[in-house]
Amino acid sequence: MAKAATPTKSTKQKPASGTKQSSGGAKSGTQKKKPAEKPKPWRQANGKVDAFRVLAERLANGEQVIPPRMLTGQARREHVRSTLREDHATRIANRAPGAANKFDTLAGDYFKFFRGTALLFYRDLVGEDASMPTVMALGDVHPENFGVMPDANGAPIFGVNDFDETIYAPFTWDIKRGAVGFWVATDMVSGMKRKKRRKVVAKFVKGYLKAMKTYARHSNEEHDAFRLNNSPEVIQRLFEEAWEERRDWLWDDYLKPNGRGFRSDDELQPLSSEKEKFQKAVNELAERKGFDVPDRAGELKVKDVCVRHGQGTASLGLPRYYVLIEGPSKDATDDIIIEFKRARLSALEGLTPPSDFNAGSKADRIAHGQSVQLAHGDIFYGAVEIDGESFMSRERAPFRDDIDIDKLSYKTWKKYAKACGAALAQAHARSDDLGQIDYDVEPAILEATRPRHLFIDDIVRFTAEAADRLKQDHKMFCEDHARGAFENIEMIYR
Template identity: 50%
Template sequence: MDDAPDRRPPPASRLEPFRRLARARAGGDLVPLPRMLTGDDRRTHVRQTVREDHQVRIARGDEEARAKFDKLAGSLFSFFRGTSLLFYRDMAGEDAWMPTVLAAGDVHPDNFGVLPNRDAVPVFGIDDHDEAFFAPFTWDLKRGATGFVLAADELGGKGRRKQDRIARAFVEGYVEAIGSYATEGGEDEHELRRDNSPELIRDLIDDALSVSRAEWLADDYLDEQRRGFKASRKLVPVTSRRAEFQDVIDRFVAGSGIEVPARADGMRVKDVAERKGQGTASLGLTRYYVLLEGPARDGTDDVVLELKQARRSSLDGLVPPSGFDSAGHGDRVAHAQRAQLVRGDAFYGSVEHEGLSMLVRERSPLRNSLDLEDLSGSEWLQYARVCGGVVAHVHALSDDGGGLDHDVEPAIAAAIGPGELFVDDIARFAREAAERARADHETFRADHALGAFRRVDVVHR
């Protein structure tokens, strides 16, 4: 009976209690945060938070949901990347007196890379804006510094002293760059291109430029006749849905105000595929690839668009109240990308489909990222400093295109105060957060082995 009431217990949610906690903490109340929990209380908090953050994927019970938890169990750094809600609940309402920026939201060493700007020029920057949200500028630095500590440990094999130096280099790069933007400006035109990048980044850009679009399409996407997507474990062609997705793309162009470049040749959908097994935090979310036919019409210059389910930012409900609003999920991410890159992806935008807010962006042969395991000790320090500068650039762009109504760089520079003290504060936070992540990962692994993430928490009568 379709009209029968749904008597299943509703899923448990602590969203509103954490909103109240964040407001109280931001208002100056001396309320405890979850990071102060120990023992079994902390283990239960970790379990409940991970379950709550993955309610839909757990309830669906699909292979990718299980694959995500296996991935998180197998790697501490993957666990950190895939549990941003856990990280930010430990910071609820914190740093309310600090200047607000349009934060990237999920800063860590693997979320930087080479990507094309709207003129198809490869630039280096943040390549994931899914968690972007208005927050104190320190939130990006605390997550970023913690990410560098954990990555340098697991992927770089660095000891504790070197991990600390790398985290400090990240913050020092930020402090130096934000000071420059505060006194000299120039953020509205700055890009890290091949001609103005350090050698480490220049080599990464050269590597991206070495692959032609035709070669990239043939190797990664197209069937032997170049008529559509090839079938693989990761790509599942759904060619019968071309008309459906032509409508989606048409609505996307109209709704996002996209200025279609000539290389997209009228945005004609050539094929569609479901994309499986991609990402860490987003693993298990709905994702499609759409193939647009290029002007040559021979499969050598086609365009690949990615449509990915957008979710509520992990920072939503946890940041101190600021008066700045973030729009719906896909629109929020698209706005952040446009604001945080000087000349960003020409196809970046969002569209509603299947009842979901879908983020749209281009896949490109010009996308490339460092293999962190190959970095030497000096390269880790250089990379961390460059990434700190990139975050400063993102924050400096928060005022004009980002939606802030004041010049934010001087305010940040003033809030930083004595640079050495500020760097030490963030580095000490990162050390403690990394230790907490290590302990949380161990309890997560134990719970995962006992089947804890095959079900969600529900509210029983």
């Protein structure tokens, strides 16, 4: 519901002299003056990032202020509605087809709703955990944001794989987001009872703490990576399932029958006329990253470009392009694909407790987060500007894949949660080696989580409460969505 501002009188303006008027119905030799267009008594509502930044500071300083998670009933409904409208304002205003698709997707189930509404989740955490150690946080931890991806040499590694929301924040924010993600997924996807969900969440937290303890002792997080030969069994299976020959991957999923460019279908829309523009973007990326072009990228020549429709959950409706780079063989069997996706503010922006650490803005922030959390990650992960907008980039690969959570048993869920907790700990532990943190992260986190069992119990209790609130939020969202609540942006009337 938009807040009404105090009405104000509008000043009448005279038409500019010499303005040509319509002659319809007017007598000969006379001009009918066109009345001045009155200014509209409404305007688009501004976002609330700055307001929440102030709220975060007040809460962090111990002031007694009611955060959004304490709202109930109609007040909570209007908060959910307003937050989702704000988060998607540009997409709604532009009538982007992906915006409508995203809201339909969010209505599907409350795990998809959780994945696509990070801003709503973090506004409930506004200003919390100010006393906890800060890390380079991923920002959007959940079971499907871990996976296999290419490292700097194009070889497969396992780890956190979505850096769109990354920002410096208390380490507990990632743990809380991940814990709720595992709770909701095991409920929605696997239909587990609450007792089993608690145990899966506890495994996630225990996996994190155990790995953090190891990194505190051996300081090997900067060089280690989860690979086929050193990963838990549940992750080794993912490596094996994800593997596909590049030629088969290219020709089955992307290329035209002659191999000369992207095919056209409901997901891929070729933009061959834009090759020159994206060649400049690729050249800028290589220059900014300062890397030697790997042999597998040939001469870094753009072969074709396409728009990718309907991918992601949180990013549905944002522009996303695939750029085909000609491989050294020039026969379309070893081409590589670089993805460019429009970047936006982190959902955590203005919500974290005040911090001296700044990862940058939009795509630069995302690239910084990836460089910290994956020490030897994808060399094409970076930031460029296209048509005046900030875009992040990354390589797509035949083995870029995440686990099929639909097929996990209760036993495998626990193993997978533990492995993901360890991977998150590895990403956090790099915050002082490769990021801006100026103290030893590992011992600080271990000290902050004592006594261990109390910390785990606190996270599990937080998770159950947050998930129950999320379920109610989703129900209210579905009701509002059915009534067209997200067809228009927030407006302020006067």
